[in-house]
Amino acid sequence: MIPVFPKGGIHMQTSFTFRNMEPGEWLKDYVGKKLVRIERYMDKPIRVDVILSVDKFRNIAEMKLSAKTIAFQGKEEAKEMTLAVDNVIDKIERQMKKYKEKTRDHKDVASVGESMGSEVLSTEEDDEYDDNADVVETRKVVLKPMSLEDAILEMDESGNMFVIYRDSSSERVNVIYRRDDGKYTLIETNS
Numbered sequence: 299m300i301p302v303f304p305k306g307g308i309h310m311q312t313s314f315t316f317r318n319m320e321p322g323e324w325l326k327d328y329v330g331k332k333l334v335r336i337e338r339y340m341d342k343p344i345r346v347d348v349i350l351s352v353d354k355f356r357n358i359a360e361m362k363l364s365a366k367t368i369a370f371q372g373k374e375e376a377k378e379m380t381l382a383v384d385n386v387i388d389k390i391e392r393q394m395k396k397y398k399e400k401t402r403d404h405k406d407v408a409s410v411g412e413s414m415g416s417e418v419l420s421t422e423e424d425d426e427y428d429d430n431a432d433v434v435e436t437r438k439v440v441l442k443p444m445s446l447e448d449a450i451l452e453m454d455e456s457g458n459m460f461v462i463y464r465d466s467s468s469e470r471v472n473v474i475y476r477r478d479d480g481k482y483t484l485i486e487t488n489s
Contacts, residue, residue, distance in 0.1 A: 310333060310337075310343075310344045310345075310346050311343070311344070311345045311346065312329075312330065312333070312345075312346040312347075312348060313345075313346070313347050313348065314326055314329070314348050314349075314350070315347070315348070315349045315350070316350050316351070317349065317350070317351035317352070318351055318352045318353065319350065319351065319352045319379075325350065325379065325383075328380060328383065329348055329383055332383060332384065332387045333346060333387070335387060335391060336363070336387065336390060336391050336394055339391070339394035339395065339397075339398055340363075340365060340394070342365040342366055343365065344363055344364070344365050345363070345364050345365075346361065346362070346363050347361065347362045347364075348360070348361050349361075350379060350382075350383075352379075355377070356375045356376075356377075357375060357376055357377065357378060357379040357381075357382045358373065358374070358375045358382060359373070359374055359375075359376075359379065359382035359383045359385070359386045360372070360373045360386065361373075361386050361387070361390060363390060368397065370390045370393045370394055370397070371390070372386045372389035372390045372393070373386065374386040374389060439462060441462060441463055441464040441471060442463055442464065443463070443464045443465070443466040443469075444463050444464070444465075444466055445465070445466050445467070446465070446472075446474065446484065448463075448466075449461045449463045449472070449474045450474060450482060453474060453475075453476065459475055459476050460473055460474065460475035460476070461473070461474050461475075465486075470486055470487050470488075471487045472484060472485060472486050472487065473485040
C-alpha cells in the first residue's frame with residue numbers, strides 16, 4: 299500500500315498489482331500524479347486498487363476506487379501503459395462527474411417532489427429527446443396514498459397547481475388540479 303496525499307488533503311490508500319511486467323517506481327508516480335485529477339470529486343478517504351498488466355502486445359490498466367458507500371471502476375487497454383492509465387482515469391472521472399451531477403440533481407429535485415406531495419425518484423433532462431419536442435423535463439414520482447381532501451390540502455399548503463396521488467380508498471392514481479377560476483378538477487384513472 300502506498301498512501302497518496304494530493305493537494306486537497308484527501309487521503310488515498312493506493313495498492314498496485316503488476317502482472318507480466320516489472321514494477322516501476324516511475325509508473326507508480328505517474329499513476330499517483332494522474333489520481334490528483336479526481337480528488338475534487340471525493341471528500342472522503344479513498345482506497346484505490348490499481349492493476350497494471352501486459353498481455354502479448356496489449357497494455358491493460360484496471361482501477362477500482364472505493365469510499366465508504368460508493369465505488370468506481372474502469373478497465374482500459376492501449377499500446378502504451380501510460381495511455382491506458384490516462385484512458386482509465388478519464389473513464390473513472392466521467393463516472394464520478396455523472397455520479398456527482400446525479401446526486402446534486404437528485405437533492406434539488408427531491409425538495410421539489412416533497413412539496414408536490416410525492417417523492418421524486420429521478421429527473422431526465424431533454425438530452426434524450428428530439429430538439430423539436432415540447433417535453434423539456436420528465437419526473438418519476440412515488441405516489442403517496444391519500445384521500446381527495448388530503449390532496450387538496452396538500453396542494454393548498456404547497457402552492458402547486460396540481461397533485462398526483464394514489465387514492466387511499468380505491469388505490470387508483472388520481473390527479474387533482476386547480477383551475478383558473480379557483481375550483482378543482484379531479485382526473486381519475488381506470489387502472
